[in-house]
Amino acid sequence: MRRWMAFVLAAVLTGGLTACAGTPADPDEAQESIQVIAMDTVMIISAYGEKSTHTVYMAEDEIRRLEGLLSRTEPDSQVSALNHADEQPTAVDGEVSRLLNAAALYSEVTGGTFDISIAPVVSAWGFTEAENRVPSQAELDGLLTHVGMEHVHAESPDAVWLDQGTQVDLGGIAKGYLADRIAMLLRENDIPRATISLGGNVLAWGDRPDGTPWRIGVQDPKRPDDAEGFAGLLQLEDAYAVTSGGYQRYFEQDGKAYHHIIDPATGYPADSGLISVTVVADCDREASDGLPGTGTMCDALSTALFVMGEEKALDFWRNSGYDFDMVLVTADDRVVVTAGIAEQFTPDEAGGYAYEMVS
């Protein structure tokens, strides 16, 4: 009898151990990662936790939904409907209305350096067309008369309209807003840790599985094709980071390079002495409610600060009341890091930059 008991106990022991081996020791360590090509960029969603698979596919659905809603080149989007309404009031979703109002706010506080109504000028340079070209000054002057948020009337979602000749492009905040939306999904699904990379927009959610902060490499704008060429390394936990740079999309004509970030004041590619701006701000996990928030702010500010240039960007950082930090890469080979993230930033000496910390 005892012998058979020994067999039974051995079987139970084996079953127990193999059952343990078949499932992860900690459900938080389950991981899912997907790549999505959308909004003219590559997005990589990596999440950990019991609901990681469910959550990354929800994030993909959200990416597709927002692309369909906000794309300027998608004929059925609400933004396209607005752009082709010939001044007729158009009903839009409350979500689109909120984004238009967020865009108006960031335009106002940044002195118009961020402006979604710059769209026709960007098109004149060919950045949304098949071929790039340098428009004439007369053409730019004509287009610039329709640029400015005073031409966008979005007080009520039931009746939004644009003045004649004005068009909007929400591309400057759409990915930031998408980061805000995905943060909400991560919170709702109890995702302990994740990295969300939306083509220049990153959300570092929680920490790495080994308990250290996520390591975010800031691409060296002078070595854009070098996968290991960084201006520095940011160690972030629960933070948004967004980079704007003129090195990502540009064309050359007659030996001169023209990039895609247009200064609304001149109609020309911004020539501010900055070649890359990275904006970093804390992500309050509990406050991630899916409304335009910190992700949207980082996206808008990175463009605006790039247009402003170093001096005005630092003034804005010190005096605007917005809570964020920056990494500025200048055309004269300096990397300027603001005090709030100085300890989380590690220079990459291979880039040959002089590093400065400002407070």
Add this chain to the structure above:
Amino acid sequence: MRWSPKLRPNGWDGLAAAIVLLLAAACAGMLWGRGAATGGELEVVVSIDGGEVERFVPTDSAGEKTYTSRGYTLHVLVRDGGVEVSQADCPTQDCVHTGWIGRAGESIVCLPARVIIQLVRTDGGSDPGGVDVVIG
């Protein structure tokens, strides 16, 4: 030592003990093996249009591979434990310019062909000194 006749160990008891020991060793072996497999092997994951089409260990797959998508062809060279797009007929050539990648978290992207070649570790980790995400 004196044994009651009923309690004295015999051959069957020895066999039972041996089986228990063997099963325990088998369990330990399984767990040990599993631990080794998740120790963080570097893998190349190739996706086209968002769907994974191939996954391989670069150190075991040196040589050239070819991927065709949306009318473009990418020639991928697997060497030195990493990969590079050695040649492509896409208009932007960004994939070729990226050069060789060999660390977890790095990727080569060809937007016109919608091909993404990414290096991952089987345990989801990244390389010491490497980065988890690149921004810019």
